[in-house]
Amino acid sequence: MPEGQSKLGLIAGNGRFPFLLLDAARARGIAVVVAAIHEETDPEMNARATADAGIRVHWMSLGELSKLIDTFHAEGVMQAVMAGQVRHKQIFSAIRPDWKLAKLLMSLRTRNTDMLLGAVAKVLGDEGIELISSTAYLEPMLARAGVLTQRAPDEEELKDIAYGLTVARGIAGFDLGQTVVIAAQACVAIEAMEGTDATIARAGELFRTLEAEASTLRRSLTVVKVAKPKQDMRFDVPVIGLPTIEAMISAGATCLAIEAGRTLLFDEPALIARANAAGICVVGETSTPSGQS
Template identity: 75%
Template sequence: MVTNERLGLIAGNGRFPFLLLDAARAHGLTVIVAAIKEETDLAINARAAADPNVRVHWMSLGELSRLIETFHAEGVSRAVMAGQVKHKQIFSSIRPDWRLAKLLLNLRTRSTDMLLGAVAKVLSDEGIELISSTQFLEPLLAKPGVLTRRPPDEQEQKDIVYGRTIARAIAGYDLGQTVVVAAQACVAIEAMEGTDATIERAGSLFRTLDIEDAVREHSTETTTLRRSLTVVKVAKPNQDMRFDVPVVGVPTIQTMQRAGATCLALEAGRTLMFDPAAIVTAADQAGIAIVAE
């Protein structure tokens, strides 16, 4: 397929920008990458060097005006966001330009939805339509059902039901999209740190409990918590598929294994799985159950 259309790609960190770039090129689109200095993998330069229909422009996270000027100069009328931009960056030493500073001052809150929605509105006012980040990656959306050889056991299923109730509640407040549960007790809730850090925090807590148990190994006391964790990840109630789409990858499974998590529950049709076959293989090897509903 050959087309002269140019797609703007606002690239955050991780593999997501590369997957979207390859998918857009497979559709014959020329891709203009706005690479964020604080986030984007430098490997994007090699990808552009190997393909004359990919051009990369590096800019700071605070340079909203430069982003718009770059897209205008490149003839971009549609753009997509792909890859995480750490929410904590809004509290960093990055200096916003006048356009971004004005946008931040006018926000009621600095939640992800509020911030990215405002950026999308600015782009729209400038004739640049922000489209869904899943438009080119629908085959990677989680399919409904049990995805691994092992289904969740009875206790894990109870944790999933409880975890989804909690996860959807916090997602409704645009706080995070992941909770970690054990024995129907909430061990960790995602905030700005991201999914993997949330899982690691839950694992650290349980390692602390293991140490305490070892100290009193001759005690008659028993623990009320099962020593396995269930990770529940959901989309927001009114998920805007243009940005902040739930994502999991093989590193998620690796982090779960280190933390002692045995089950992963996803939202079917609204969670991207980067390399689904590799994720399932890694989970099967680790004895981790994955289910999407």
């Protein structure tokens, strides 16, 4: 963010992402105006505002685009960031659009997440509110390249990673999801609207069924999560946290491959420690698939 920016608008989804970004901005002395979403944002946001005079919170529903713009104008916000997941099923089912958002929706050729959020970003820009990268202030949390855990992938896991990267990048290009779960170079599950952790859980359930039917597939899963080929870092940036490792443990997954430099790792020390304890390997892959870490 340029020097002299006095206020940052934070459009807060669910999870810890908004709080991490909030803490990072406040550590630099930036006042933050939070647009908290009733359907998504943790109510803890109110407590943060009570404890810190540099934080102001305004609650609104997911479809209130006009209220969002009016709030940021009233607060003097000229730059904003989206942080935290807004569940895809919320976007397409729970939303009750105001007139401005309804007009925007009517103008879209398709209503996938990228198209919708890109259009919202343009509307904000037209209103004098620049939407900046959601990794602003959090670049140290971007995954590094290479093996991040004590254990490196074995030969079979490397094959699964290579295949999974090809599949995941293919579906991500169509904005269908960013995660696939692979076993023995076969695709077990593809992410849709349910999210990464639910996809992993679904793969685990399927594999338990296959195991009960004496499947010849070996009993381990590799999870591959990628950014989109033309990832807009202002929204929907891949995020991995401790809950993903817990989901992998429950599902019987043994390997996680993510894209270095384009995936945020939350609570990395705890995440890596938990993975090490469970014998899970975590690998930061470069943008060019090679099958090697």
